[in-house]
Amino acid sequence: MHDALPTSDGATGPVDADPVDADPVDADPVDAGPTDAGPTDAGPADDGPADDHHVAGSADVVWEPPRRGGPFREGDRVQLTDPKGRRYTVVLQAGGAYHTHRGQIDHDDIIGSPEGGLVHSAANTPYLTMRPRLADYVLSMPRGAQVIYPKDSAQILMWGDVFPGARVLEAGAGSGALTCSLLQAVGPTGKVISYEVRDDHAPHAVTNVETFFGHRPPHWELTVGDVRQHRGEVDRVVLDMLSPWDVLDTVRDCLVPGGILVGYVATTTQLSVLTEALREMQCWTEPESWEAMVRPWHVVGLAVRPEHRMIAHTAFLLTTRRLADGVTPPRQQRRPTGR
Template sequence: MTGDMAIGEKALLLDSKKRRYLIDLAEGGEFHSHAGFVSHNDIIGQREGVVVKSTKGSEYIALRPTLEDFVVEMPRGAQVIYPKDLATICMLADIGPGVRVFETGIGSGALSMTMLRYGAEIVGYEVREDFANRARKNVQSFLGADAFDRYQVEIADSYAGINPEHGPFDRVVLDLPEPWQVVPHAEGVLRAGGILLAYTPSITQAVRVRESLKGKWIDARTIEVLHRGWHIEGQAVRPDHRMVAHTGFLSVGRFLGRN
């Protein structure tokens, strides 16, 4: 999106300590914090990068949020998959324009909106209606209503099966406690050469997934993504004291077909 920031858009406010605040711009709206408040009208109609002051003199830089910003700051009902894993999932599962994806365990929609941003067409199953509604709202909030042309969420239990009328699919992406239970159902809707990927918090879950990817599956592997930032200040260079280490395991395999 280009041009000046407008009513109805999201804005990201960065303060001097690099703290980030996500707001929805509204005529006459106000952002309140310990440093006073900032009028939305000071941002609306301005270019990205404008510096605005609060009533107590604190300065904020206003920008449009990136997908990473939104995923980290968005409203959530369930624990989200973090950006370091989202990007890797889309690479391992080869997500791209026109790819049909079956996703189960929608949660707050972080993975959905990432795959939609890559151009995928998604049918998602979620057992909790409140999570499904939150995911839809988050997708619409960041990507707009047009995203629903490629995003269908069903209140359904993938452990019980996958409706064949929703298939066939090029990819199956699983984010739920026992993804190995869905593998036999995935075999009924996934095309030959298709990819299945499961996100699991624990290695014991990953082992169960790998055990289920036998016979009709090939090229199975499991990885973990560790994300470490670096502190660079002039010639003073060192790794950050904190890093985003373990969040989950990504297990992936390719389907050889039902014959």
């Protein structure tokens, strides 16, 4: 059965973003990571295939990436930064106004002005005007599932070698944070095929992706269902789910030889089970795993020191590559444990 999810026409995106969430430097490391239950961008996939609801990209939409430069236009998102560094995201509307505790800011004062300028509130408080980055959008987007944060999505794109024109299979669309990064990386000649088993999470992904790009990207397909139903060749696979080892047979069958699998798991137990499952299949290179930690620095003149808070553990990342059919990986030589 194929039922379309409601679109998010008229969505305005994150408004009045929490200054803490909007600033990666000030992000609370406690709130920044998934819980011990595992990353929640996807629900468990070990209950068998669910009824699938296919939500295809709009074939009649001409791909246009989000506007990156030039004067602000009506409908653009603008990020206002006050003198204390707090950031607020607003969607510009002719005749509209944004109300702050420092006075009203008229949208018409921003529309037509260059990016990187200043706008003053009614109380003459200056606000810097910039278009929000994807990282800013991710940190302030409405969410149903925990998002993959910029520090991890950057690792996924780099070590997953996601290239323009790539066909990427994503298991666990969640709130659409990583989906936006993947769609931007593969471009209009590529394709992102997302699966989400939670029908209460999928609408958040649709809304957030459409809001960021301004429409439903034609090179995105979202299916509410189990990734094990997927058929078709892909170049890259990203698994953000509770039990990724349950879908490895499907991944093996779909991924081209030399293709890269990226796993995103929250706990050491998940990391261990996934790694050993890959080794047992004898069709993957030796898995590599790591975590990314970001420590901002305070720099004022010669007062240079680490910030008191850092963005520490959110999840473990794992990569491996698909071997050609019939090839057995060489036995890994490990240094013997010393006495």
